[in-house]
Structure formats: C-alpha cells, structure tokens
Amino acid sequence: MTTAPAPTAAAPAVADSWSYGALWRRVPRALGYLIPTFVIAIVVMSVLSSIFSTAVSLLIVIVGIFLISLTLLLARYTGQFEIARLRWSGETPISEPVWPADPTAVWWKRWLRPLANGRYWLALLHAVVIAPIIATISFVVLVVTFAIIGSAVFAPLALLVGWTDTVRFGGLGEEFRAAAIVILIVLGVVAIVTLPYVLRGLTWLHAAIARPFLGRFTNEQLEAQVSSLFTSRQAAVAAEGSALRRIERDIHDGPQQRLIRLQMDLAAAESRLASNPDEAASLIQDARRQAHDALDELRNLSRGFAPPLLLDRGLFAALESLATRSSIPVTLETELGATANLPDEVARNAYFVASELIANAAKHSQAAGITLRVTTADGALVVEVSDDGVGGAVEKTGHGLAGLRDRAAGMGGTFEVSSPEGGPTAVRVTLPMAGVGAASVAAASEPSA
Secondary structure, eight states, X not given: OOOOOOOOOOOOOOOOTTSHHHHHHTHHHHHHHHTTHHHHHHHHHHXXXXXXXXXXXXXXXXXXXXXXXXXXXXXXXXXXXXXXXXXXXXXXXXXXXXXXXXXXXXXXXHHHGGGGOHHHHHHHHIIIIIHHHHHHHHHHHHHHHHHHHHHHHHHHHHHHHTGGXXXXXXXXXXXHHHHHHHHHHHHHHHHHHHHHHHHHHHHHHHHHHHHHHHSOOHHHHHHHHHHHHHHHHHHHHHHHHHHHHHHHHHHHHTHHHHHHHHHHHHHHHHHHTTTOHHHHHHHHHHHHHHXXXXXXXXXXXXXXXXXXXXXXXXXXXXXXHHHHHOSSOEEEEESOOTTXXXXXXXXXXXXXXXXXXXXXXXXXXXXXXXXXEEEEETTEEEEXXXXXXXXXXXXXXXSHHHHHHHHHHHTTOEEEEEOOTTOOEEEEEEEESSXXXXXXXXXXXXXXX
C-alpha cells in the first residue's frame, strides 16, 4: 500500500477584480470586447429594426405576426451572444433566463410563443435601443482616450523632428507651443495610467445595463434557490434515513449477534460450572472472545460517526489512515496538508464519502489498486475515487452509491459515476465549502458506511 501526498497548497485567494495589476491583465480581453462592440450593436440594431418594421407593416396579413416572432427569437440569440461576450471579457457571468419550450406543441404555437414572453421583448429593447446607446458612449470614450494617448506619443516626436515649426497647435503662438506639448504629454500619461480603469468601467457599464434586460429576474433567481434548497433538504433527509437503516442493519448483523452468542455462552457456562468446570471454563473463554469481537465491531461502527483521528489531526491524517487500513492498495493523491483549514461538516462528509467508496471498491470491484484523489476547485472540495476493477457499478435506492448521491446533494454538491462494464470505475464528488447547501449538512452528516 502506498500513499503519495502532494505538497501542501494553500487555498487560492480571490483576486480583487479592481486591483491595478488585475486590471492591466484584463486589458486585452476588455479591448477584445469593446473594440467590436459599436459595430456589432449598430449591425444588430439595423437588422432587427428592419425586420421588425417590415413585420409591423405586414400585420395586415398573417405573415407579419410570424416576422415579429422571428425578430424576437433573433433578439434572444443576440442577447445570449452578448452574455457570452461579457463573460469572456471577465465580467461576472449573467444568469440566463429559463426559456420555456414545448416540443410537443404544434409548429405555429412554437413560433408564436415568444410574443407572450416578456423576456423576448426585453431582449429586443436592449438590442434595438439600449445597446446602441451604450455602445456609442463607450466608443466615444474609447476614441477620445486613445486620441489623447496618441497625442502624448506624437508630441515628443514633434519636438525631436522639429514639427513644432509647421504644426500650429490650434493657432497658438510659438511661445505657447512648448506649454501645449507638455500639457499633451501630461494628459497622455494620465490616460495611460487610467486606461485599465476606463476599460474596466466601460465593460462593467455594459454588464450592469445588460443584466436586468438579458439576465434572470430576481424572483426567478429566488425560485431557483428555493428549489435548490428544497431538493437539498429532501436529499439530506433521504441520506439520514438511509444511514440510520444501515447502522441498524450493521448492528443487527454484527455486535447484536455476538452479544446474543455471548449471553448464551455465559448461560451455558453458568449451568455447567458445578458439574463440568472444564467445559464451563472453555465456554467462558469463548464468551470473552465474543465480547472482544463485539467491542471491535462497535469501535469500527463508531468510526462511521467521526473517527477521533479526523477530529484531532484533520482530514489528511484520517485519509492516510483510511488508505492504510484498506484491503486493496490505495494511492492517496491530495493537495491538502496536515493543517488544511476545512469546515468540520465538509471534512466529515469527505471522509465518509472516501470511506464508503473505498469499501465498495474493495468489496465489489475485484480491483488490484485504488486511487483516492482529494483536491479543491471553484470553492469546493473534490473527492475522486477510481479503481482498475471490473466496473458495472450501479445505484440502488437505499444503498451505497445512492446514499452518497443524497449526501452530496444535501450539501449542495454533485455526484458523478462512470463505471462501464469491464471497468474502470471512477466516482467524483464535489462538496461546496460555503453556500446554501451547507445549512442542510447536519442532517446528512450521519454515516453511510
């Protein structure tokens, strides 16, 4: 059995998107968004307004209604394109609305559905009216900024080559030319220094104005959060019920049977103590072994609640111990160190997930080796367990993998299984380290192993 922990890696800090260094790094992306924005906005406005005006003029015939619907559909897609461009520029992603669709409806109903959806009309308003205005403003600011920067470059050249004799600088006298050049240089330097803030401000303005027109309504976001919380709560309750049933089954199949056998051996020893002391002594020795085995099983079950090593030394040490105890060699790959600062609920659930997955692999996979990988990504702890076994793992209600899916969902995380026939099997579980799902962890923190 081998363990190969990676070096300790601190959790990545969230960069300040308005810090000067970060703004300079975003300059190419901001320019890539802003430079074509004016042309895109004017072209989109021209096309959509032309189709819409044509549709209005044809309302007297039925085709006009379908043209209006086509205009709304195009507005929706141009809005999605704008959302993608803003995301690429580095702005906070805009949550797209949910566009209802009914593929079973007749064709004309599908075509006319946009007419009754306010989201389409808002997208059209943004594309035809709002976006061109904002694009014009940002275009003017961009042109003026680069004109000032260009002047700052041109002015020293004018001094070096003697162009000040031919360039009048707006009709100023010769005595004012040097002062004008100095002013231009100062303005250019200021423009260069403030360029990242100007570009960031313009992209932020586009995103802030596009968000209410192209993004989800507040009530839609609240409905999505409530639905997610309800799903997480149901999953947590299901995970708790499954865990309690498993604990009851494990106690019934293990320690309870041994304690019954212990009781019978002690009763038999008591009845034979006077008549056959040797046989009674043998029964007492068997009873002592049964008591020792029952105690060991109870200790193993107690690990399912929270192993002392996890509480005392953290997740990394607990995973090392878990890998060492496995009947199949486990390779541990993790960026966590002994001092990794993880929320208690996340560490506890990560341990239970890893323990259950390794136990399942050892029991069913016929594998020669198991890899346990624990990393962090996007504010979540990622637990991945893979083996080189026969594959074919399936989820059954109330059993191992289904219980782990409920546990992950109870924390607002995800659960992915890939186990084709013939193998290999890979399971990936993400556990958010902060967020709405954390509130329901308490119900899911009981053992499932």
